[in-house]
Amino acid sequence: MIRITPIQTGTVSIRPHHYCGEAGRSPLGRKIDMMRDKDWLENLPIYTYLIEHPEGNFLVDSGDTAENSSKAYLPRWHPFFQHHVLVKVAPGEEAGDQLRAMGLNPAKDLKGVILTHMHHDHAGGLHYFPHTPIYVSRENFMLANSFRGTILGCLPMHFPKWFAPVLVDLTDEPCGPFPQSYPITRDKRILLVPTPGHMRGHLSVVVRTPDVTYMLAGDATYDQGLLLEELVDGVTYDVATSTDTLKKIRALGIEEPTILLPAHDRNAVERLGSGLILPRS
Template structure:
């Protein structure tokens, strides 16, 4: 039996121009639009997803940390961190306490943590998993290190000193419209597929349940609404690639009963609870 549970780890506020980039704007233009935009969207959840599988419990992304609010935690030289996004996480909202409230010891009871990408609101909870196998896409991890990573929304200087993830390449066979994949479990019911655009080397996690498939999209799209409209976000450095990824996700989710679960979609937990699949919502 496979089960997927959404776990909220605080809230994120962003500009409207970040959530939905303007059509016809390139990568640089979208960044300018974010800084010029005075419109903020309502706070969005920061979601991690717990997968219960016969081979163990797997966690997709770790959310952010309350330390995000501590002066000096975010680099002042990058105004995007300090002025264009607002992260609010209470200490008990971090992924560790959330799991403990479910009677799960984050340090011992998780078979592996899977990172869709290394942006700070997906890696902020890494400190809770010092004894856990951590899996990251090689291409994204390499792109997230050093000054380049800090420019692109990552905080590698805040990663735990012991953080040395198991880096994986997408070296497996095609899955539907995705040209390659990587199996996490021996039964191939948990798989990684490439969904680049929001970040270089970004991956999503496919979980094949008994009668429905879960598509854990990370930040490939912020919401299912944007996915349906094929609207790329304002963060992408390659809008055309982002749109191609959205089209691939739509083709996959239309080909079999699939619940699409982005990491910041406020409607995602309700879709999961009621098992509303993508094709049914289109109808």
């Protein structure tokens, strides 16, 4: 029996051109558009997902931290962090707090933590998991730990001192439309697949159950509407790469009944509850 439970660690506000770039705009043009935006979108949820599997419990992404509700936590010199993203995590809303409230000890009761990528709102809860294998792609880890990683929205200065993740190199075993994969469980029902575009080395988690497949897509798309319209965010480093990722997620949904669970989709919990799958054609 495999069960997925969403855990919301607060909210994030972003600008309209962060959520969705304009057609035909280059990655650099999309950043300029984001910086010029005066409006904010309504708060988006920050979800992590607990996967209960016969081989153990796995957490996908670690959410953000209540410390990130203070601007002092963020690099002062960085216009994006200071002016273009607003995180609100209340005390008690961090992933570790909520696992405890569910009766799980975050330091002991997880078999693994999987990071789709290392943006602050996905890697902000790592301090709860000092004894747990943490999986991240080698490419994303190397980028996140560089100065460029901070420019791109990671906060390596806040990674725990003990942080030494399992660096994932995908193997050439396909998973549906994805040419490579990486099995997390021996039964290969939980697999990592490449979903680059939002960030280099971004991974998504495919969970196959006898009834339905779950696509835990991180930030490969912010929501199902953007996926179905093939609309790419402002963060992308390459629009064609992001578009190809969206097409592959769509193709997975056509090949097998799939519930899409991105990290910031307001309707993800409702789809999970009602079993609403991606369109099959």
